[in-house]
Amino acid sequence: MPDRSDRLLDAYDVLLLDLDGVVYLGPEPVPGAPAHLARARAAGVALAFVTNNAGRTPGQVAEQLTRLGIPAAPGDVVTSAQAAAGLLAEQLEPGSAVYLLGGAGLEEALLAVGLRPVTEPDGGAVAVVSGFGPQMPWQRVVDGAILIGAGLPWVAANTDASFPTDRGTGPGHGALVDLLTRFTGVVPTVAGKPHTPLFAETLKRFPGARALMIGDRLDTDIAGARAAGIDALLVLTGVDGPEQAAAAPPALRPDFVGPDLSVLFGSAAAARREVPPARGSTVVSAAHGTVAP
Template sequence: MDLAGKRLFLLDLDGTIYLEDSLLPGAADFLSYVRSHGGAVRYLTNNSSRGVDAGMEKMTRLGIPAEREEFLTAVEASVHYLRTCRPAGEAYFAVGTDSFRRQLRQAGFDIRETPDEDVAAVLVGFDTELTYQKVEDACRLLCRGADFLATNPDLACPTLYGFMPDCGSICQMLINATGRQSRYIGKPDPTMIALALEQTGCARSEALMVGDRLYTDIACGVNAGVDTALVLTGEATAGDAAVSPTPPTAIYRDMAALLAAIKEARR
């Protein structure tokens, strides 16, 4: 892998740049170095529980300057998918946070909060406000034949104490209950990377996908045809990578180690 030639860094957030409200080792220095040397960053996050404004506010709170254009979220990928791959005017039942539903409505979609007869699809996100009523209403719709869509397959979201259920775990509960299978829109689908390449004008050879999860972050890079770097600050271990069907191009202890490797490659 030609680290010296990388100028677009596609970065996961949870477990890669930070854990909850704590920056991970080397993250701030890495971002400062990339920007000061003419590189570009795009934050590719499957976390659909909060919007871009909240993401920018969090980065600012952590001392990291951030621009709106740098964020590509599973919500944006979902909006792109619904606009390009679904019929116009459909109604959706969203299992997600108030922020998730608000973002979808602002994008022009008909989002219902009850299992109405004309709902075409259930759309599941990372719901930190999940209730049993939402689960039951989703089951009603899925058993009735509504399509089953989801923002991302992540089973767990990293926290300071360990992990908490993510969108994939919520979907697995619905799968177990209804026998239906979900169509995932976010990582590992390569849509977010394709959007980032289009926005920046970078070639695939100039991009590097960096993340802590093999089956979403690294698989997304593999699916998009870009080099990948696994950091060991979140879910995956080096042992996991050795047996993964989508192994990373390289493995680093953390963002500090990746930064050191880039500096060495550019000497």
């Protein structure tokens, strides 16, 4: 065991945790994740579950985590829908109508910040918000596109290109963003990872905290943390592995790499990546050793 003064976990007050690939894999928890997270909580570190998923409410996410053996309350969950609603609340008068291109997650988030979601084109909307909403009728998409083209501000919860289903990978909300952008010529303000509003929304709940982002994807989790000025840990239980980390450009390189969440209880020095500027990057991982470019 490392000396506690060098234990990675002890340098932080809050862990910002991506979900799929870090905490769970589909319907099952990542092996060991419930025990590792319970141990982190017992050490006094707060947990924030940070997700680009805008379709589900924080309560639904918290229920899933609790079923998987990771007790969570809605307040522990931060979604891209909440970040998008927060951006609009900063720009609009309380009670303003916002045209909703999304599902329950976005609707709840808008109501929580005092905005009024509408789904009719003549509902007095002064802005448009979009997110994952698989049950949306096509007519709502058409009407939303017309409103965006007419000049209403547009905030997108995320630009995720895909999402997993039990029948394979399906097109995510990013596909709708691409369609609307091609049609209107308008590029939305994006709230979710790798953009910074989701990180800002999360850190509002932990003012002054020392935060560590933990993710499995370089292009969203790690890039977003770097852009937000937050330390980042790549765990190798999801999408990206040591080879991708070694080849990553500076904007996508994590501060630490580990096999899974157990790395939190090991030496920070062993998990820290060194990136010699003259010859590329080197990944240091307790499980994978050193991977040279």
